[in-house]
Amino acid sequence: MRLMIALGALLVGACPHDPVVTPARPPAKVASPVTLGCGDAAAGLERATRDIRAPEQSVLGPMRERCLDDQWSEAAITCFATMKSGELGPCANLLDDRQREPVFAQLGSTDRASVAIALAKLYDLKIGIAECDQFVATVALMLSCDAMPLETRIQLGLETSDFWSLPTKNPPPEAARRMATVCKSSLETLSQQAATVGCM
Numbered sequence: 001m002r003l004m005i006a007l008g009a010l011l012v013g014a015c016p017h018d019p020v021v022t023p024a025r026p027p028a029k030v031a032s033p034v035t036l037g038c039g040d041a042a043a044g045l046e047r048a049t050r051d052i053r054a055p056e057q058s059v060l061g062p063m064r065e066r067c068l069d070d071q072w073s074e075a076a077i078t079c080f081a082t083m084k085s086g087e088l089g090p091c092a093n094l095l096d097d098r099q100r101e102p103v104f105a106q107l108g109s110t111d112r113a114s115v116a117i118a119l120a121k122l123y124d125l126k127i128g129i130a131e132c133d134q135f136v137a138t139v140a141l142m143l144s145c146d147a148m149p150l151e152t153r154i155q156l157g158l159e160t161s162d163f164w165s166l167p168t169k170n171p172p173p174e175a176a177r178r179m180a181t182v183c184k185s186s187l188e189t190l191s192q193q194a195a196t197v198g199c200m
Contacts, residue, residue, distance in 0.1 A: 036074075038067035040081035045103075048083045052112040062106050070099040086144075088116055089123025111150055118157025119143045129176055132183035136160065138190055145199035156190075 042064035049059065067077065072095065079091035088107075092100050104117045122140045127133055139160045143153050171179060194200040 036078050036081045038064050038072070038077065041067050041072065041077040042080075044081040044083050048085050048087060049107055049113075049116070051085055052110060052116045053107065054110055057109065059106050063103070066099070066102050066106070070095075070102070072099060086116075089120040092120045093123055111154055115143055115150070115153050115157050118154075118161045121161040127179075128170060129180050129183065131180040131187065135183040135187040135190070138187060138194070142190065142194055142199055145194070145197075147198045148194070149197075 042060050045063045046058060046060045053059065063080075066072075067080075072080075076091060076094035076099075079087075079094055083091050092103060095103065104120070107113045108117050119140055122136055122143075125136055127136065139156060142148055143157050145153075191200060
């Protein structure tokens with residue numbers, strides 16, 4: 001009897017068992033890339049420029065129209081859609097002159113907008129003359145310094161943003177020397193003024 005039980009146990013142990021089938025996991029869903037459009041760019045501009053516009057002024061509709069009509073690039077749309085306060089310059093720099101000026105015109109109805117636009121125009125501006133590039137960089141720093149009176153910053157921004165439309169790239173040697181002298185003198189004056197109000 002014991003032998004039969006032992007043989008039975010042996011036979012049971014020797015019989016193949018059905019394999020355990022693990023249910024296949026469904027394939028992971030791959031997130032589709034988010035495509036941003038002119039509505040998103042306009043919403044980003046509306047949100048990020050709220051602190052420089054009049055409270056009752058909205059740029060949502062006009063900026064969307066500008067984006068569609070002027071055919072902003074995908075890079076510009078993405079930049080504007082995700083921009084934060086104070087980041088107008090990097091995004092505006094992705095537009096050409098024809099596209100950029102209507103954007104500035106739409107924003108430029110307050111003193112703070114004037115400062116922000118001047119700062120945006122100076123963004124990544126390289127004249128190629130060390131003294132002038134340093135002067136422009138210092139002006140940009142001053143425009144962002146709240147310790148300097150707003151009226152002074154507006155005037156400084158208007159004067160310096162004239163570089164925006166001047167043919168400053170690769171001037172003749174004599175003109176470059178004159179520009180370097182003027183920029184150096186202006187930088188010294190500006191640095192003294194900035195130090196007085198605590199901006200440097």
